[in-house]
């Protein structure tokens with residue numbers, strides 16, 4: 001058995017010690033514990049987290065986001081609750097669905113039985129218990145596990161979604177629903193690990209939703225590792241609408257091989273604190289990346305989108321449009337780094353981040369960062385911060401549109417050039433409806 | 447229908463309207479002419495309720511109601527419409543949706559049932575055609591990338607759809623070519639009725655050849671310095687504002 005180190009004083013906080021305690025206590029019981037590779041992987045994660053602890057704002061990448069809430073809370077294990085059914089109409093849509101409650105796959109709520117040939121959806125825990133070597137080999141292959149939060153995920157990951165689409169197969173649409181439950185006075189933490197792999201020329205639309213019971217004080221520390229084989233295409237929609245007491249830290253690592261395309265949109269509208277971190281590598285020529293999204297932040301919420309795009313091969317294109325709308329005393333963060341390696345000639349990079357401040361007490365910190373080591377590249381980036389256009393507001397009102405509706409129209413208009421990048425009409429309409437619902441919540445102070 | 451008494455208003459601490467008295471009865475069209483910067487657009491904005499235009503004295507009664515106490519959307523619902531001198535661009539707001547939302551807001555306020563997308567399309571198609579516009583312009587964002595003349599036509603389209611009781615046209619003729627001017631004037635004339643009043647702000651006789659006013663007022667330095675029949679507009683075009691400005 002690999003030993004888990006004690007936290008050194010430098011990283012020391014009660015919460016860190018508590019989490020490491022848990023890692024130690026669970027080491028024998030977590031799925032795959034008896035597999036030496038898995039055990040070593042978990043031990044490395046615990047070790048990294050032990051030496052670093054929670055990142056503080058002294059760390060450049062965390063300059064604008066404070067994790068005090070995590071440092072000051074003792075999170076417990078989620079209780080296995082077989083009786084919980086999320087109050088969602090799970091049958092309303094067709095197609096495969098994987099449901100996780102508090103980070104654990106619930107087969108009874110999922111619909112993954114009649115899958116097309118070449119499409120596999122499974123629980124990570126099941127695969128690890130079955131000593132599935134392909135799964136074991138894939139763990140941690142892409143995620144930046146020298147960073148403390150993905151490292152902690154490695155130490156404690158219990159379950160997650162494993163999706164594999166075979167070469168040349170169109171996997172259609174697969175939905176993953178993550179649901180956090182309430183435990184009054186018992187903050188719970190879970191650390192799902194998702195492994196998504198598309199073979200050569202495979203296709204998939206993956207729709208991930210994170211929700212929860214209204215009072216759930218849950219911390220979801222999720223890591224997704226996504227591998228796109230040559231010529232594969234993944235459309236990835238993420239909707240984070242967790243309860244306002246929740247904390248969501250996500251690390252998504254994606255590797256896009258030659259001629260493949262990763263086309264994503266992330267809508268963040270829930271959780272008290274969100275950190276959405278993406279590490280993308282364009283690994284082969286003519287790979288394409290779309291990292292679009294919107295952060296809708298109200299009240300005292302904090303949302304942080306931090307992305308690192310590595311152009312490691314020539315002739316690749318990356319496109320990024322991120323919009324942040326802030327109301328109340330909300331805080332928003334956008335950090336976008338584009339790193340063009342020396343070999344990545346003919347890189348075409350575009351990054352746009354825009355914020356709309358609806359209240360004088362709201363704030364946004366934006367930091368675009370271009371690091372270019374190749375000489376023949378086309379990279380542009382832009383950033384704007386603005387308030388509602390009063391002239392536009394008056395124009396709408398002068399046509400009889402009430403103030404609240406006029407504001408809603410302008411907020412939707414601001415979001416439109418990001419949301420409109422979602423090509424599928426059904427998905428686009430859903431995201432649009434979600435942004436409208438957010439606005440209703442802000443307007444009615446609910 | 448519209449009665450303005452002793453109206454004074456300031457913008458950014460500067461008094462722009464310095465005591466305006468004007469009454470437009472239902473069924474009449476009044477024209478306002480006057481040099482640049484004399485306060486014509488300011489008057490339109492004050493009547494429509496734009497923020498930042500502070501009324502310091504006077505009153506405005508519209509169809510028996512205290513207009514100045516109403517929000518801009520309430521004024522629109524009560525039947526007031528301002529065609530902007532500089533129509534505002536709304537990136538990301540589809541023109542058709544905007545028109546429908548405006549119409550339904552006004553219909554809701556009037557206690558009329560809202561129109562669904564199909565009913566609305568039927569209504570708007572005919573009006574678009576009558577104004578020499580294309581349906582493609584309905585699909586674009588409001589006024590974004592519209593030429594100057596197209597923006598003005600879009601204002602008249604809104605007016606034709608909302609069918610307001612009182613229209614204020616602020617230099618709707620500027621930027622229009624000769625054919626467009628005729629089309630727009632026809633659009634305006636089509637709305638003339640015994641129940642409807644209009645205030646037409648313009649620099650040119652040209653528009654008034656098509657929309658013949660009942661009265662013409664000259665606004666100089668924030669005051670109406672002269673009023674008369676349609677012939678006054680022709681006189682002004684010949685003589686300019688020199689004398690009146692000296693008198694003001």
Ligand SMILES: Nc1ncnc2c1ncn2[C@@H]1O[C@H](COP(=O)(O)OP(=O)(O)OP(=O)(O)O)[C@@H](O)[C@H]1O
Pocket residue numbers: 457458460462480481482483484485486487488489531
């Ligand atoms: N927002 C503002 N800030 C400062 N000054 C303003 C503002 N709006 C209007 N003014 C001033 O008020 C005066 C009247 O302006 P207004 O636009 O009403 O003139 P106008 O008669 O419509 O002129 P034009 O014929 O050129 O359209 C001008 O001196 C103008 O500079």
Ligand SMILES: [Mg+2]
Pocket residue numbers: 486487488531616617
């Ligand atoms: Mg003017």
